[in-house]
Amino acid sequence: MADTDEIKGARRDLGRRLAQLRKATGHTQHGFARLVQYGRSSVANTETGHQCPDRAFWVRCDTVLQTGGLLAEEYDRIAERAQQQHRRSATEAARTIPGPATAIRIGLDSAGNDGSVLWEHEDSIDARRLVLKSCNDDDARLAYLEDEVGRAIADNERLPPAVLVARMRPLRTYVDQLMCGRQHPPQRARLYSVAAYMSGLLGALALDLGAFRVAHAYAAEAFDLAEAAQQRDVQAWARATQSLIAFYTGDYHDALAYAQDGLRRGGTGPHSIRLTINGKARALAHLGDRYAVDKAVDHAFTALSDYPSSAQASASLALGPYCQARTAANAATAYLTLGSGTDVTTHLTTAIDAFDAAALRGPQALSRLDLATAYLNRGNPEPEQASALALEALTLTADQRYESVSQRARHFLATARPFAQQPQLRQVAELLGDRTQIGAQAPPALPSPS
Structure with a gap:
């Protein structure tokens, strides 16, 4: 029009x-x-x-x-x-359609009966078609929004959370405005799915910045949007994000419940690995169920064989399946909680190499902190090597200040209390207390993040 x-x-x-x-x-x-x-x-x-x-x-x-x-x-x-104005024009067009007086009269039917059937005028049908076509979205706009979501998820853990929030909030507002318009059902499902991914990403970014209540609100909105879109894969993704946020806010029963519901909705789909290893295994570890953790870890690694391997490390909020490195790193976190140091070091050996190659600073730091804590839990503790790893982790994330890294660093320091006189441990504590003291560059032995 x-x-x-x-x-x-x-x-x-x-x-x-x-x-x-x-x-x-x-x-x-x-x-x-x-x-x-x-x-x-x-x-x-x-x-x-x-x-x-x-x-x-x-x-x-x-x-x-x-x-x-x-x-x-x-x-x-x-x-x-x-x-x-478009809506008013469509309404006025409908009002000008000829009424019953000018409708088409059909005389005798095939059996010779005078049914005097009155059909709608063809102009009335055309007016309805006009309203049907008055859609404020098109495939090009939806493809643009989907590309922006994919790019932002790929940039997560590479850019500071505040930078991504500044990029995503105007887009989320734009999508909300589009949702107030008219779309055909397939387009509306795509639009709601995009909105779900944006809200879920904003929830994860709020978690990174320590805004827990906002994170929960965004994640709940993401699931509601996914449910409205009636897209089971999107629902599973949203549940995985809710489980992540519940885990880092200490709500381990909720983290487990969200993961299990995501698995019911997504089945053996692309998010099953993330829901199993990132959601179930880590929450079960905090709930003390070693048998269930072993079962979840085995299931996650078995599920990896259903998807082609990729040389790249998957994103933390991946729209596809988790990679081998992500799966191993999350298994290590679960076993660290259970106090199984051997399982931690075994899983982290390949994970750290993959994260370093991909220059994903969040996973680089978290894996180093898990390995550092495992070094302290050994029969022959290695506080110096553990402290060096912790310092590397905080240096790598000097600009990002992820809440997850801060939590893991605090856990490391709590484990390191028996070695409090170690000079590097005191430096870790000082740097954690004031992250602005850390330079942006990584130590020479580490790959330079791009």
């Missing part, structure tokens, strides 16, 4: 406003286009009102021009007026 002159004029005004702000800040069209990651012709056509880019364009313009969201807010107002 074509836009009215009023809407076209409002978009031209918005384009002129962009041009004014761009010029006031000294940006050329070419330089500005590079900053917002659009073509120069797109910027030029938008400023003259000949092109109507989506909301993501205006959000990037606000970021570069530091307008405080001014352009995106005006875009939202125009989009809302356009939607209202």
Whole structure:
């Protein structure tokens, strides 16, 4: 449905406003286009009102021009007026359809009976088709959002959590606005799934930053959205994220319950390994059930054979199956809780190499802290080597400050109390108390994170 002159004029005004702000800040069209990651012709056509880019364009313009969201807010107002006008036009079209007086009368039926059947006029059917087609989403927009989710999940543990939060919150708001519009059922399921992944990721990032109540709220929202989408794989993914957050907030029974429900919903799907090893095994370890931990670990490693191996380490919030390194690292964490040092070192041998190669700082640090704690639990403790590993872990995550790393470091220091006079242990305690003291660079012996 074509836009009215009023809407076209409002978009031209918005384009002129962009041009004014761009010029006031000294940006050329070419330089500005590079900053917002659009073509120069797109910027030029938008400023003259000949092109109507989506909301993501205006959000990037606000970021570069530091307008405080001014352009995106005006875009939202125009989009809302356009939607209202489209709905009014569709309603008016339906009202002008000929009524029963002009309907088609059918005389005798095949049996010779005068049924006087009145059919709807074809214009009435066409009007309903018009409403059906008035959808505010298309496959290109949904594909863009799905790509953004995948990119953000891949960047998790590579970029500081606050950086990803700043990237994802405007997108989550944008998706929420789209959800208020009209979509066909398959598109709506995709949109709700995207929203579920975004909320789940924001929940995990809130956990990384120590905002536990916000993390729980986001994760619960992620599951509700996945359930509304009626996508069982997405439900399983959301349950795995809820289990992760419950684990780090000390709610081990909840962590286990979420993992078990995720397995019921996802079956043997791609999230079964994560739910089993990250959810069940670690929670069961804290609940003291060694037999169940062994069973969960065996099941997770057996399930790995159902999926092709990959040279890359999977993401912590992977949309696909967990890799060998992730599975081994989570098994090590479970066995560390049970006090089984041999199982810890065995599982971590290959995991640390994989995480170092992938430059995933969170897993690099967590694996080192688990191995450091295992060194203290040996029959012949090695506090010096353990302290060196702990220092490496805190150095690797100096910029990120993951809550999970802080918790694991506190557990390490509690285990190290008998060796409190060790100078490096005191340094670990000082660095944990004030993470800003740590330099951003890793020790020379470690791979340089990219």
